[in-house]
Amino acid sequence: MSSPDPADPSAPERPANTPGTKASPPTPRQIRRWRKYLADEQAEGRLYTALAERKRGEERQILLGLAAAEKRHEQHWRDLLGADAERLPAPSAHRVLLGWMARIFGSVFILALAQRAEGGSPYDQDDDATARMAADEAIHEEVVRALATRGREKLSGGFRAAVFGANDGLVSNLALIVGMGGTGVGAGVILLTGIAGLLAGALSMAAGEFVSVRSQRELLDATRPTQVTLRAAPDLDFDHNELILVYRARGMSQADAEHRALERLDVFTCDCRPELSHDPEEPADSHEIVGSAWTAAGSSFVFFAVGALIPVLPYLLGSEGITAIIIASSLVGVALLATGAAVGLLSGASPLKRGLRQLGIGLGAAAVTYLLGTLLGGTVA
Known part of the structure; x- marks a missing residue:
């Protein structure tokens, strides 16, 4: 027997313990689960309302529409709970965090996180939620994905340059410093090497980003x-x-x-x-996605320099030898986790997985250069 189509208005609802039907009283476990669902729906509704307050026009209406849908879901759990719908528990931790970030920061990262939250809805596995509620949550994920895409496109040029610049600064200068440390040279030489790597890398990255983005914009102009x-x-x-x-x-x-x-x-x-005949001579402007060449160059220079400075800090503060290498690697490891998590947040992927991937790549490169430096130092000696 085929399952009903959730999108079909005539499709029967999933069996649920709805008011007005003769059903066994809900168990304490069910009540706890429904109360948690209700608290989460309220938090999501407040999140979309808070985001809508920062928007105008079409985006504002879409976000208010999402908030209204969460209200409908909220009412479903209220009807089931009755008197138990009061004094609710705290919503899920990530929903609390989302609401707080929405009021302070803005929408791009928040929508990316909300996309993950909508995609993880438990309603399709819970018989106490209706089939239409599960279908709503699936559609909400696509709505939020589309809204997040608008913000991602606006950020993509400068943000890409900033993330790549910071990551390259962290990894390349850590590898350079650790490699030099493996050769056994003095802390003063390593410090000068790190500063030289910072300046050379930042200038090189900025020039490369400027040429890359300017060339891409010129290619787009030629094909428009x-x-x-x-x-x-x-x-x-x-x-x-x-x-x-x-x-x-x-x-x-x-x-x-x-x-x-x-x-x-x-x-x-x-x-x-x-x-x-809908503006066929005026295609969508791809320049906004590519970004400004000057913005990309500036972001790359600044963030590469900041990233490359982190592994140099222990030597600036007087550390030497293996102690300085361990401190530098630890500081860079934390920064790599942060940059990886930021990319994960913006892309709607797992921040932890992206952070660990960045950490593994960065520390792996440093370990290889340290071994090569040790071999080179022993050969020269």
């Missing part, structure tokens, strides 16, 4: 359609309409290209196929 079709249309030969070739080259079918070309020549007095 122009308005020449509008200027040339009045003088084209109707019987040999070259505009058809333009639109076919842009990916339209023969029929769609003919329609668009004839419209440009004013053969149609009305637009009988509006979907072909």
